Amino acid sequence: MRVLVTGASGYVGGRLVPLLLDAGHDVRCLARTPDKLRDHPWRDRVDVVRGDVTDGSGLAEALAGVDTAYYLVHAMGGGRGFAGQDALGARVFACAAEKAGVGRVVYLGGLAPEGVPLSAHMASRSEVGEILLASAVPAVVLRAAVIIGSGSASFEMLRHLTERLPVMTTPRWVRSRVQPIAVRDVLRLLVESAELPPGTDRTFDVGGPEVLTYAEMIQRFAAVAGIRRRWIIPVPVLSPGLSSLWVGLVTPVPPSIARPLVESLRHDAVTREDDLSDLLDDHDRLRFDEAVRLALRRVDQARVDTRWSSAAWPTAPSDPLPTDPDWAGGSLYTDERSRPVDAPPDRLWAVVEGIGGEQGWYSWPLAWAARGWIDLAVGGVGLRRGRRDPRRLRAGDSVDFWRVEEIVPGELLRLRAEMRLPGLAWLELGVGREDGRTVYRQRALFRPRGLAGHLYWKAVTPFHGLVFGSMARNIARRAGHEG
Structure with missing residues (x-):
């Protein structure tokens, strides 16, 4: 099967490409800056097309002959006008996919509750999913909450908060219920989504086997990392804006990244169905502690590079990539x-x-x-x-x-x-x-x-x-x- 991956230089895309190759697919990548993919070990095994989903450049060439297209483009930083850009990119891509006769689009969005006002970040991700589902091309929209893996922005915020603060006064969102999922489980489901029955056109909630509050995730992370139990004192006065500044102050996660993450935690993020597992006959999910243990293993197992390079390429999806941001992968x-x-x-x-x-x-x-x-x-x-x-x-x-x-x-x-x-x-x-x-x-x-x-x-x-x-x-x- 020929597949296209957009966002291959991002967190999920960079880990998805080698798994698609291992599954025997013919992979093509769309990138605004192809040089960002130059040092990936799989670069010589994929076709790379220069293009941009917002202006449509390169899309016709990239989508030609494609059976499944993975749409993994999202403005995480959330600058002014980001929602409009996200929506524009989705519409342009959906139109180009229809013209090219693509069989399926697969999108990874966020798990958000229904019937409540959403943050700008979550609303934008939901809108992108709706645009893709409304197009003539069948779409599979996976919705996940906190993804546990080194380099994931949500996981890095959890990691740094827990490691650096033995006592913390926290906003009320630490009581929010979350259904975290290991990055290797998300990636496996993305790969398997290409094999769903033709015409499958809907959203699927995906999550791990446990529902935890954010405070419980902090304590469980501390236990796995071998550090003392944290003292958590919730306070009602911190708005999402102030919370993101607080996170930016005590962690290396930039406030522009922290704010959308914090805002998305205002509401519970729990799956309402598990239909994808039934369709794929895939119910095996890592529990939270094991997912954290895998995300921490690169440093805890003392795998320091022996050749004086900046980092080693990982052997598992949970490991950090050299292309992850500087604040990812924990402190070294x-x-x-x-x-x-x-x-x-x-x-x-x-x-x-x-x-x-x-x-x-x-x-x-x-x-x-x-x-x-x-x-x-x-x-x-x-x-x-x-x-x-x-x-x-x-x-x-x-x-x-x-x-x-x-x-x-x-x-x-x-x-x-x-x-x-x-x-x-x-x-x-x-x-x-x-x-x-x-x-x-x-x-x-x-x-x-x-x-x-x-x-x-x-x-x-x-x-x-x-x-x-x-x-x-x-x-x-x-x-x-x-x-």
Whole structure:
């Protein structure tokens, strides 16, 4: 089957394309800026057409010969006039799909209650669904509430609020009932929607197996993430506008994104039917805790990139994508440094591999000793373990209060901290070549757990120049002098 995906550079579209390919479909993508798809690993397996749903450019070419078209375009930021633009795009697309003889349009909208005034955001999404259903082309409109997966705006707001606020005064919407659904379940249903009986033309509510209040989702997230139970104090005075500013203040989610999310939480978002599951004979849904666990696994399982690139492509829909916004994927603080070295790579590597133990850490011995004493005082391992061999390391070795997590001889040494910390920490030391010169690369990473983790990083950041800066200088100097 030939399918078209609009919005392939977005959160859902970028995860849907590889699943459609795996299902054996011939995939084409419509993009206003095709270069945004350039670095996706599936780029060479799809056709890409430059076009825009609002002015109709490229639609005839993109829709030619298409059996099913996925319409995943939506102005999430909600700037002035966004609803009109959304409606215009849907009408232009529906008309072009009719002319091209498309067999079906599939749209992912929002789950909203009936008979109550909707936020501008939810009203716009509902209007787009109605426009598509009113066209001559059969439409399948899936309506979902909070989607649980790394990179989902709703999930990221939940993640950051829970991690950063042990005590929070919250608006009344924390009592709203929500039926969250895992992103992998949404994507599977989208893929399977292409196989529905011909002529299927209606909306379907989709949700997970549990109905929770937003406050319950916060507490369940905290339990899965291994942080303490949160104290939630609802207050009646925060309007959606003030709430979005509050969310923007305590989380990295931009207010322009937070506002439509907050406004959509004013009402319950619970499914009224589960007909799609019956039609597809697909009733298997992840429970909330498991969906959260999958969304958190990339960092919690210490999958830090080994090749000094910004991120690794995921192996599951719940994982973050490099194309997700900067505020997605949770907090991962970094301190990166590099220095040219007047020595061949093998000599620099010998210094890197010999770090720790009797050799020390090449910077402020008293500071490292003090950190070891503090760790011992709070029940940690301290610096007393040393290392197995003074010159050689292998994966799994202990090095003072670090553990060798990854070693690529001559290139990379990654150490995982085993000291007592409010989070997870790694130290990477690397050897490379740039412009014919040896280069030393150093990166410290910290994944905070709860507010204490964020405060810890802020507290130690002023000392990084002394500790990590001197480490980089001294390792480079030591490698040069050993010649």
